[in-house]
Amino acid sequence: MKIVLIGFGSVGQGVAQVFQMKKGLVKEEYGLDLKLVAALDRSGAAINPEGLDIDLLLKTKNETGKVANYPEYGEAGLSGHEVLDEVEYECIIEVTPTNIEDGEPAQSHMLKAIKNGKHVVTSNKGPLALSFNELAKAAMENKVQFKYEASVGGAMPIINFAHETLSGCKIESIYGILNGTTNYILSRMAKEGSSYEQTLNEAQEMGIAETDPTQDVEGEDAACKVVILANSILKMDVTYADVEVRGISQITPESIALAKKEGYLIKLIGEVSKDNLEVSPRLVKEGSPFAVEGTLNVATLKTDLADEVTVVGKGAGSVETASAILSDIISIWKSR
């Protein structure tokens, strides 16, 4: 399968690493030949119709910061659109930075690929939170696959889990910790009795929270995921603006201690149901599947037949996220 990889930051490099690690196995087990024909970052592109040398690609990026410096096949200044016009491919992996203002440039890349009859795999929350149904409809009309497991929960599989593993059930609602950074902060506060500010600083020092933590701590990241789950699993038609969002910056050590005394923990919870789309701090019971610590994500799917089913996994990490992307690609291959 000829693949164009758009975006070569943390997730994109994770994809390259995973391809390198799994190329042989995937070929053996599924007969799928993973061929990266182009990779792009802000600098331009590396293009080779015979397949790029992934070690060399990673080395080039690592040493020079630019894929355009890839020997012989690198080209500075090429845009995603130019590459998609020029190169022969069957599938794109769209992993440019998330933009929740207008979803660009990811949105246009994906629509272009879909309209050209190519499959799309993405981890990109922005366009999915803004115009999921437009993308899904275009994919259906053009008879291509549109897969986005990695957009929610990184290595916590939930999308394909609901669509495939739980295909016998109707999913009625989803309730979960959809952001690892806030889970880390709240868990530490509960354990240490420390203040929000102090714990956030600590998380920033450890690289768990970003320098500008707004997207995480104010619940915006979780709200994007709520939208994706609502549209894709509950088959709703909603966007980011439909979610009621409250973050964790007002949570005090006192409120956490009070909850703990009664056997509860405070977690930032995303709720997805026909009646309610919400991200807010909630009480969860100790001893419940939601009492997980660290940067873990967790989601409980309420089903009509199997009652509640819960998945827990790492919410982030470049290789972890890339593994979800690889599963999507294998799934496309199997159902071709």
Next chain:
Amino acid sequence: MKIVLIGFGSVGQGVAQVFQMKKGLVKEEYGLDLKLVAALDRSGAAINPEGLDIDLLLKTKNETGKVANYPEYGEAGLSGHEVLDEVEYECIIEVTPTNIEDGEPAQSHMLKAIKNGKHVVTSNKGPLALSFNELAKAAMENKVQFKYEASVGGAMPIINFAHETLSGCKIESIYGILNGTTNYILSRMAKEGSSYEQTLNEAQEMGIAETDPTQDVEGEDAACKVVILANSILKMDVTYADVEVRGISQITPESIALAKKEGYLIKLIGEVSKDNLEVSPRLVKEGSPFAVEGTLNVATLKTDLADEVTVVGKGAGSVETASAILSDIISIWKSR
């Protein structure tokens, strides 16, 4: 799809109920026409090539205890083998009682169907714990599908989860609470400080533990599941005798209290890895995904790329288990 249902106890009746509930939806969503052409219990069979009336079948069983009393199409004394010789079908659902001595009669039913080129879906742990690889090999040779999601963890999906949702990862080990009854007993002991005997009695009164609780409390049920997971997910070649098994009957309230003081709980854990097949009481951390209570099952899959991924779900229940059977049937239909 013409289906023969062998076994009409709790799970079998759950399957009938789920078929009744989901028939329309499954037809609409997947184009799959679920047609139950025969159902069997100890009394004999009800057979109708045009499809049985499921309400009437459930009513007959409910009122008379025997499917052989199904009006017009019931026949007393028919065996599974006779029905499989007589009836035209594409798939069997094997849900007769589990037998971990010799796997019969389920084992013969399944092998017969496979050798006749028919698909098999089962929840039956016995034959899978005794001769999984024989069944899997026969299915492969006869180019039919052999699906058994419901055999481990009822409504906690793990088999298809590993094979499909995590297809990009290699599963290195599995660690889990694979038996709901023991989890209930240990959780209650931790909460109430009560003795093992007292808590077991209470669980028996509530119908959570059986009158003869041996299979559950001595770890035999969990050990069967360890074998199934080892063979199917880790691709090992082992049987029940290869598992080291220790149950929970020696656990005292004192040991539970001691663990709790240090932030741990005692759970009956099944471990599946190339180096170790074991069921035994272990310490798990409070705040970890294993700190779940009640009759929940939980399993953590250690993967090469996605680190640890955990699923939690109801370990039993007739409709819950039947939902896993329906997901298997839909999966067979989708990949036909």
